[in-house]
Amino acid sequence: MAAAAALHAPASPLGHFDYQASPATREADWIRRTLLVVSLGFFAFFLLLPLVAVFVEALRKGWGTYLTALTDPDAVAAIRLTLLAAAISVPLNLVFGISAAWAIAKFEFRGKQFLITLIDLPFSVSPVIAGLVWVLIFGAQGWIGPWAAEHDLKIVFAVPGIVLATVFVTFPFVARELIPLMEAQGREEEEAAIVLGATGWQAFWRVTLPNVKWGLLYGVILCNARAMGEFGAVSVVSGHIRGLTNTLPLHVEILYNEYNFAAAFAVASVLALLALVTLAIKTFIEYQHARAMAATSEEIQ
Amino acid sequence: MSIEVKNIRKSFGSFVAVNDVSLEFPGGELVALLGPSGCGKTTLLRIIAGLEGADSGQVLLEGEDASDTHVRERQVGFVFQHYALFRHMSVFENVAFGLRVKPRSQRPGEAQIRKKVHELLSLVQLDWLADRYPAQLSGGQRQRIALARALAVEPRVLLLDEPFGALDAKVRKELRQWLRRLHDELHITSIFVTHDQEEALEVADRVVLMNQGRIEQTGTPREVVEQPGTPFVADFLNLDDHGPAWLVEAKIRHRGYVLHAVNELDKAA
Numbered sequence: 001m002a003a004a005a006a007l008h009a010p011a012s013p014l015g016h017f018d019y020q021a022s023p024a025t026r027e028a029d030w031i032r033r034t035l036l037v038v039s040l041g042f043f044a045f046f047l048l049l050p051l052v053a054v055f056v057e058a059l060r061k062g063w064g065t066y067l068t069a070l071t072d073p074d075a076v077a078a079i080r081l082t083l084l085a086a087a088i089s090v091p092l093n094l095v096f097g098i099s100a101a102w103a104i105a106k107f108e109f110r111g112k113q114f115l116i117t118l119i120d121l122p123f124s125v126s127p128v129i130a131g132l133v134w135v136l137i138f139g140a141q142g143w144i145g146p147w148a149a150e151h152d153l154k155i156v157f158a159v160p161g162i163v164l165a166t167v168f169v170t171f172p173f174v175a176r177e178l179i180p181l182m183e184a185q186g187r188e189e190e191e192a193a194i195v196l197g198a199t200g201w202q203a204f205w206r207v208t209l210p211n212v213k214w215g216l217l218y219g220v221i222l223c224n225a226r227a228m229g230e231f232g233a234v235s236v237v238s239g240h241i242r243g244l245t246n247t248l249p250l251h252v253e254i255l256y257n258e259y260n261f262a263a264a265f266a267v268a269s270v271l272a273l274l275a276l277v278t279l280a281i282k283t284f285i286e287y288q289h290a291r292a293m294a295a296t297s298e299e300i301q
Numbered sequence: 302m303s304i305e306v307k308n309i310r311k312s313f314g315s316f317v318a319v320n321d322v323s324l325e326f327p328g329g330e331l332v333a334l335l336g337p338s339g340c341g342k343t344t345l346l347r348i349i350a351g352l353e354g355a356d357s358g359q360v361l362l363e364g365e366d367a368s369d370t371h372v373r374e375r376q377v378g379f380v381f382q383h384y385a386l387f388r389h390m391s392v393f394e395n396v397a398f399g400l401r402v403k404p405r406s407q408r409p410g411e412a413q414i415r416k417k418v419h420e421l422l423s424l425v426q427l428d429w430l431a432d433r434y435p436a437q438l439s440g441g442q443r444q445r446i447a448l449a450r451a452l453a454v455e456p457r458v459l460l461l462d463e464p465f466g467a468l469d470a471k472v473r474k475e476l477r478q479w480l481r482r483l484h485d486e487l488h489i490t491s492i493f494v495t496h497d498q499e500e501a502l503e504v505a506d507r508v509v510l511m512n513q514g515r516i517e518q519t520g521t522p523r524e525v526v527e528q529p530g531t532p533f534v535a536d537f538l539n540l541d542d543h544g545p546a547w548l549v550e551a552k553i554r555h556r557g558y559v560l561h562a563v564n565e566l567d568k569a570a
Binding site for chain 1: 350352372373377378379381383385386387388389398399402403450451453454
């Protein structure tokens with residue numbers, strides 16, 4: 001078995017080779033310094049500065065003003081609505097995304113390419129249009145609008161419209177994350193499960209899903225980040241009714257337009273904080289995933 | 302259990318993979334489906350398992366038409382070329398999978414599962430790897446675990462798709478002799494697909510030679526070597542004496558080697 005072990009040992013990954021340590025691959029000092037300064041400068045200006053600005057501006061008038069802005073009933077309502085929209089659209093897109101990815105990656109059918117293109121649609125259309133379609137469908141002059149009005153259903157300029165727009169905009173995240181992963185894994189493990197007597201349901205829960213769990217989590221996190229941060233589509237369907245149909249991003253805009261800068265930045269800092277928490281969770285998951293990979297690929301010598 | 306296929310046809314688009322194939326596999330034999338890549342041997346194996354549907358024709362398992370029987374009810378064991386081990390499960394859980402997914406009424410208890418899995422792991426001589434994950438195993442070990450997993454559900458037939466195809470030459474040789482011994486112990490009807498003449502001739506009770514979706518010849522290793530039925534068989538088994546002198550000489554030497562291998566097998570039997 002010695003020969004087999006040697007053959008199946010992974011070639012030492014290139015990443016472990018330190019190019020800077022070897023004179024054969026090291027670049028000149030001034031090139032390294034220039035590259036470092038340019039890239040760090042760019043990073044600081046475009047990524048770090050805006051983030052710092054949000055928090056500095058938010059706290060400019062002290063903690064008192066900051067907390068007042070956040071405990072304002074309209075702000076609390078906006079936070080609640082944002083979390084509600086995310087809490088509805090993320091689970092929906094989780095289910096849709098898994099089903100779509102599963103169908104696309106594991107089965108052959110007519111119109112598959114069309115379905116893939118369709119899934120990407122929310123990425124490629126402008127958010128304004130993503131909002132406008134719901135107004136056209138459910139608005140007072142829309143297709144279903146009059147019927148909805150008769151039955152006393154408020155959809156556009158109400159919470160359901162905001163959820164619809166959010167679901168539409170965040171649809172691709174989970175599916176896009178899973179499709180390449182599932183395609184790369186192929187169908188063999190599922191076939192093996194079925195031959196061993198598993199039902200389709202068992203194969204899905206015991207084989208398919210555990211194999212994509214990290215990708216799935218990642219997709220959910222990106223989907224959630226977008227659901228909480230979406231501005232354009234939600235702005236069109238919301239109607240901007242304070243305390244009722246304002247999400248966090250919309251509330252920030254309103255405050256800003258009223259020259260209430262401290263409050264606007266205070267609310268913006270909550271959004272930024274939510275994004276940072278999301279990124280932290282994402283990083284943690286990637287770290288866990290990398291550890292899990294390292295543990296399973298550790299070769300027997 | 303005996304297997305019979307009748308007039309099986311299967312095409313993918315305009316490509317005919319299996320063209321009107323009829324075959325009988327008597328119970329308890331180890332049969333090799335031998336042929337060049339693209340000859341339809343893997344497709345035929347997958348049709349027998351039920352993983353692929355035939356365009357026309359029948360698969361009879363123990364005399365009964367299995368065309369409408371679902372894969373999971375056919376009680377076949379299938380070993381994939383690239384093992385298809387469940388990568389997120391330990392070796393133990395891989396082998397236990399077939400037992401755990403049984404309907405509640407037929408599912409053995411945890412203690413029984415444990416006992417059965419360890420028996421199987423001892424059978425493939427890898428009991429010490431129970432807690433490892435597939436990624437931590439060598440190719441040869443993975444293939445033996447895949448075999449143990451397939452045997453866990455006590456299949457009536459064992460189907461192996463290029464079982465040694467992804468292994469290096471030395472391990473391949475060891476494993477095929479091991480498979481032969483295992484078959485002599487278990488006597489389970491087995492069909493394995495291979496494109497390696499030497500492998501088929503050395504291991505199988507009977508060899509089915511396929512080419513372009515059709516069967517060229519069926520017989521014991523000795524029969525197909527001594528009386529190749531078609532030019533294709535002679536050529537594929539490297540038995541014809543055509544070509545430049547050096548090649549003919551090499552072929553004759555090779556043939557001597559093959560015959561020697563067959564003789565050895567006869568002596569052993």
